[in-house]
Amino acid sequence: MTVPASRSVAGRFTFSDVADPFRLRPEPPHVHGYAWRRSEPTASLVLIHGFQSHAQWFAEAGDFLCDRRFSVYALDRRGSGSSPGERGHVDRYRDWLEEVADVVQRAREEAPDAPVHLIGHCFGANVAMGAALTQSIDVASIIMLTPGLYVLPDYTAAEKATIAFRGLTGSHVLFRAPQEAALFSRDPDVIAWIRGDVLGAQRLTSACLLQTARLLRLVRRGARQLPVPVLVLEAEHDRISDNVRNRAALGEALGERCRWITFDAEHFLLAEPCRDDVIAAIAAWVDERSET
Amino acid sequence: MTLPISESVASRFSLGERAEPFRLRSEPPHVHGYAWRHPIPSATILFLHGVMSHSHWFAESADLLLDRGISVYALDRRGSGSSPYEPGHIDDYRDWLDEVRDVVQLARTETGVPVHAVGQCFGANIAIGAVLTRDVELASIVMLTPGLYVRPDYDVRAKLRAASHAFRKSRQVRIPLPLSGELFSGDAEVAAWIDGDLLGAHSTTARTVLEIGLLLRYARRNVGRLQIPMLVLEGSRDRLADNEKNRAALRRALGDRCSWTTFDAEHFLLAEPCRDAVLDALAVWVNDERKAALQ
Numbered sequence: 001m002t003v004p005a006s007r008s009v010a011g012r013f014t015f016s017d018v019a020d021p022f023r024l025r026p027e028p029p030h031v032h033g034y035a036w037r038r039s040e041p042t043a044s045l046v047l048i049h050g051f052q053s054h055a056q057w058f059a060e061a062g063d064f065l066c067d068r069r070f071s072v073y074a075l076d077r078r079g080s081g082s083s084p085g086e087r088g089h090v091d092r093y094r095d096w097l098e099e100v101a102d103v104v105q106r107a108r109e110e111a112p113d114a115p116v117h118l119i120g121h122c123f124g125a126n127v128a129m130g131a132a133l134t135q136s137i138d139v140a141s142i143i144m145l146t147p148g149l150y151v152l153p154d155y156t157a158a159e160k161a162t163i164a165f166r167g168l169t170g171s172h173v174l175f176r177a178p179q180e181a182a183l184f185s186r187d188p189d190v191i192a193w194i195r196g197d198v199l200g201a202q203r204l205t206s207a208c209l210l211q212t213a214r215l216l217r218l219v220r221r222g223a224r225q226l227p228v229p230v231l232v233l234e235a236e237h238d239r240i241s242d243n244v245r246n247r248a249a250l251g252e253a254l255g256e257r258c259r260w261i262t263f264d265a266e267h268f269l270l271a272e273p274c275r276d277d278v279i280a281a282i283a284a285w286v287d288e289r290s291e292t
Numbered sequence: 293m294t295l296p297i298s299e300s301v302a303s304r305f306s307l308g309e310r311a312e313p314f315r316l317r318s319e320p321p322h323v324h325g326y327a328w329r330h331p332i333p334s335a336t337i338l339f340l341h342g343v344m345s346h347s348h349w350f351a352e353s354a355d356l357l358l359d360r361g362i363s364v365y366a367l368d369r370r371g372s373g374s375s376p377y378e379p380g381h382i383d384d385y386r387d388w389l390d391e392v393r394d395v396v397q398l399a400r401t402e403t404g405v406p407v408h409a410v411g412q413c414f415g416a417n418i419a420i421g422a423v424l425t426r427d428v429e430l431a432s433i434v435m436l437t438p439g440l441y442v443r444p445d446y447d448v449r450a451k452l453r454a455a456s457h458a459f460r461k462s463r464q465v466r467i468p469l470p471l472s473g474e475l476f477s478g479d480a481e482v483a484a485w486i487d488g489d490l491l492g493a494h495s496t497t498a499r500t501v502l503e504i505g506l507l508l509r510y511a512r513r514n515v516g517r518l519q520i521p522m523l524v525l526e527g528s529r530d531r532l533a534d535n536e537k538n539r540a541a542l543r544r545a546l547g548d549r550c551s552w553t554t555f556d557a558e559h560f561l562l563a564e565p566c567r568d569a570v571l572d573a574l575a576v577w578v579n580d581e582r583k584a585a586l587q
Contacts, residue, residue, distance in 0.1 A: 032313055198491065
């Protein structure tokens with residue numbers, strides 16, 4: 001009848017009193033998110049969630065980063081989390097990049113002296129790169145948490161053909177994302193939480209998948225032109241991110257402009273035992289950029 | 293691999309373009325919620341969610357009520373939905389009543405029209421408690437499948453353990469709610485969505501079980517003191533709310549001050565095929581009350 005909950009997973013992904021919900025843009029299409037504001041932040045961090053996640057996955061990290069004197073903004077992309085928009089659908093990937101540009105602008109307006117850093121989790125790192133490459137935004141760096149430039153689980157050839165066909169016919173049939181919850185973590189409580197998470201987009205339209213592929217192509221080809229330094233935090237036991245290919249691609253494209261830190265962890269770094277080290281690594285990187 | 297989306301359940305409970313997040317109070321403890329603001333509202337409805345639910349459950353209904361010229365506010369009680377604090381825990385049920393007082397004040401300030409509380413199941417008990425104990429200016433209370441008496445209950449062993457841990461103020465033990473998705477709806481997709489919905493509370497601390505019991509006792513004993521009209525919308529096939537006991541208690545306490553409408557439906561009225569009829573009934577009620585107030 002009773003279940004222990006000394007530090008329940010749901011509690012870890014619940015917003016604290018510091019998190020303040022916001023809505024971007026005076027007119028639709030609106031985008032929602034949460035802000036952890038400091039009165040005089042040393043930097044502003046914009047958290048961009050992955051394919052299946054949303055702002056609440058960063059509830060705990062938002063608090064910890066705020067404690068380190070950063071203002072934090074976590075976006076819910078349209079169709080994810082508390083944001084409006086059809087679940088798991090986007091008409092054009094540039095909508096995602098414009099959302100990032102708008103939240104960066106919000107952060108700069110609220111703390112003009114604080115440099116803005118983008119932190120992208122998995123696929124969110126691709127969105128961060130795309131925004132830095134195509135939008136007129138002033139960001140100091142990109143931090144990639146288990147980058148999603150290359151990922152291991154993929155659709156079969158037959159599934160890809162079906163997706164392409166559905167995309168051509170304009171169908172809004174949904175396809176399950178190939179990244180199953182058990183690939184994010186070994187912690188059964190975290191896996192159960194992800195599996196039951198109704199706010200994420202675990203199913204996607206073919207249009208969304210095609211736009212995702214286009215964004216991937218853009219950032220893979222354009223990585224070399226990234227105007228900002230990059231910190232990559234990778235997980236040694238990651239079963240989603242393809243560490244070997246990501247290292248090869250980013251190493252070749254960015255060379256010395258890219259720094260790497262590897263943790264003894266699975267994909268969802270901020271829910272792993274190394275969480276505090278990850279937060280410390282982010283803080284050290286941002287502080288270092290501020291000093292220089 | 294593929295799933296139909298034409299009426300995807302997840303989309304029905306996703307917020308639309310007109311939902312605007314808000315945060316109550318300038319200082320902690322904060323409470324989050326969403327507002328659907330009409331430029332010239334005829335009335336305002338405040339949705340108070342049930343013991344397991346949260347504001348997203350009203351996403352679709354709020355949009356449809358906005359289309360009917362009504363402003364809508366939906367609160368996430370602390371520990372539910374996007375609001376802060378430990379999920380499924382409350383130290384004192386009166387904190388919930390304070391939240392209602394504050395959101396009603398916000399709605400009254402922003403809209404300037406009468407505010408009607410619409411409580412889903414247990415949420416209606418909170419509305420009753422708030423009106424009776426706080427300075428809350430509500431025009432009426434609408435009980436959606438009232439939770440004054442419900443059928444599923446904890447077994448004796450669970451109650452004893454809850455009492456034991458509540459007195460020790462232990463938060464280490466959580467007690468699953470005796471509810472499941474299939475009690476809310478006969479629609480398998482809706483039931484599955486409810487079972488998987490981690491934004492709501494599927495289990496509570498022992499203290500919360502005790503506080504729920506205290507609020508229930510207060511609402512049952514004092515509902516007759518309500519000075520505002522009440523509308524009860526019940527589902528004839530409800531397997532969660534105890535229609536007979538609710539009817540008996542509310543008739544005895546309120547008499548003619550309570551109006552009733554029964555739908556051929558299960559518990560979660562706003563996800564049932566009768567949804568539009570339920571929303572029409574709500575719109576007629578709040579607009580009639582508005583006319584009565586103007587007269």
